[in-house]
Amino acid sequence: MVLYQLLRQHPEVDDINLYDHKLTENEKLSKMVPAFYADSTEVQPYTPDAIMADNQMVFFATSAGVTSQLSRPYIAAGFPVIDLSGDLRLNDEDEYQRWYHKPSASRQAMTQAHYGLADFESAAGKKYVANPGCYATATLLGLAPLIQHDLIDLDTIIVDAKSGTSGAGKNPAQSTHFTQANDNLQIYKPNQHQHIPEIMLELQSWNHNVKAIQFMTTLIPITRGIMSTIYAKVKPGVDGDQINQAYEETYSDKSFVNYMGEHLPDIKQVVGTNNCNIGVVYNPVTNTVMADSVIDNLLKGAAGQAVQNFNQMFNYKETSGLELQTFLP
Numbered sequence: 001m002v003l004y005q006l007l008r009q010h011p012e013v014d015d016i017n018l019y020d021h022k023l024t025e026n027e028k029l030s031k032m033v034p035a036f037y038a039d040s041t042e043v044q045p046y047t048p049d050a051i052m053a054d055n056q057m058v059f060f061a062t063s064a065g066v067t068s069q070l071s072r073p074y075i076a077a078g079f080p081v082i083d084l085s086g087d088l089r090l091n092d093e094d095e096y097q098r099w100y101h102k103p104s105a106s107r108q109a110m111t112q113a114h115y116g117l118a119d120f121e122s123a124a125g126k127k128y129v130a131n132p133g134c135y136a137t138a139t140l141l142g143l144a145p146l147i148q149h150d151l152i153d154l155d156t157i158i159v160d161a162k163s164g165t166s167g168a169g170k171n172p173a174q175s176t177h178f179t180q181a182n183d184n185l186q187i188y189k190p191n192q193h194q195h196i197p198e199i200m201l202e203l204q205s206w207n208h209n210v211k212a213i214q215f216m217t218t219l220i221p222i223t224r225g226i227m228s229t230i231y232a233k234v235k236p237g238v239d240g241d242q243i244n245q246a247y248e249e250t251y252s253d254k255s256f257v258n259y260m261g262e263h264l265p266d267i268k269q270v271v272g273t274n275n276c277n278i279g280v281v282y283n284p285v286t287n288t289v290m291a292d293s294v295i296d297n298l299l300k301g302a303a304g305q306a307v308q309n310f311n312q313m314f315n316y317k318e319t320s321g322l323e324l325q326t327f328l329p
């Protein structure tokens with residue numbers, strides 16, 4: 001729904017077709033999603049041949065375990081795909097099955113896909129994009145300058161990440177039931193979160209000596225937003241000025257990442273936008289740096305970054321369709 005909203009107001013997009021795997025005949029979008037009551041679009045049954053005939057590319061916003069199977073005809077035909085799920089983010093079948101507990105895509109499909117951390121790896125010229133996970137995006141953008149500038153002891157990375165309930169998708173669960181989620185904090189998937197391996201792959205592409213991270217996720221009683229709070233011990237001789245300079249240098253030319261120095265961002269600053277806001281504080285007493293990285297999980301963490309990848313893929317202005325404003329207050 002959020003991806004559709006972005007594409008609907010994208011200046012380079014003429015036509016959008018929507019497909020649903022449960023339909024056998026066309027259904028009015030306004031009937032399926034009342035929020036689109038004034039939209040006359042008809043949602044169509046899912047048919048790969050028709051999708052390839054009627055469109056120039058396809059986005060998948062489907063559950064884990066779906067595109068590992070459904071992406072096959074598109075990849076065989078060289079038809080562009082941007083996948084919002086985790087199915088094409090890893091490179092190894094066993095690793096995927098270990099973290100997702102589902103059958104994987106083929107190794108060939110996984111290795112062919114480009115990991116679209118859009119502020120670092122351009123999707124220009126790519127056919128298949130694995131859009132990064134929401135927690136992975138906030139965490140990688142928060143950590144990048146520390147790893148790329150070799151400022152921290154790589155054995156000491158601890159990530160404490162928190163997400164609103166929209167991250168869990170539309171199907172209700174016990175943990176997202178109002179009476180359980182409201183007025184509550186719930187740690188979940190301790191040391192088992194499926195974003196750990198994609199974070200590791202990207203960190204290792206920046207420095208192959210990163211061996212592991214301590215990564216924890218908490219469900220918090222908000223609808224949208226992620227805060228990834230990252231801690232690490234700095235290397236001997238590193239000081240606050242060097243850390244500040246590394247973040248300044250890394251992000252001064254990036255449209256969607258705002259480095260705010262010691263001003264620690266809160267989630268509301270980015271909700272409704274494709275931005276990642278980052279603040280960093282260094283504690284010389286404990287030699288610890290703390291980075292606070294916030295995103296809107298449905299935008300920078302999913303649909304927004306997917307459109308950023310789409311813009312790169314088709315050589316449109318990177319900010320096309322993404323000039324959004326945060327919801328105030």
Ligand SMILES: NC(=O)C1=CN([C@@H]2O[C@H](COP(=O)(O)OP(=O)(O)OC[C@H]3O[C@@H](n4cnc5c(N)ncnc54)[C@H](OP(=O)(O)O)[C@@H]3O)[C@@H](O)[C@H]2O)C=CC1
Nearest residue numbers: 021061062063064066084085134166167169170297301302
């Ligand atoms: N929510 C978030 O913050 C983020 C989500 N993502 C990823 O983006 C994708 C969409 O997320 P979200 O909208 O929250 O997820 P939801 O769980 O709300 O929606 C998943 C969709 O996939 C459809 N689907 C399920 N099985 C199949 C199938 N076999 N064939 C075709 N379609 C199928 C479902 O349709 P139906 O219900 O009719 O079966 C549903 O529309 C997921 O991969 C998610 O992991 C990534 C980053 C952040």
Ligand SMILES: CC(=O)N[C@@H](CCC(=O)OP(=O)(O)O)C(=O)O
Nearest residue numbers: 084085086133134163164167168
């Ligand atoms: C709050 C919540 O449950 N968030 C989801 C976010 C993951 C997601 O959206 O899926 P991908 O793996 O495709 O990125 C989770 O932690 O599993």
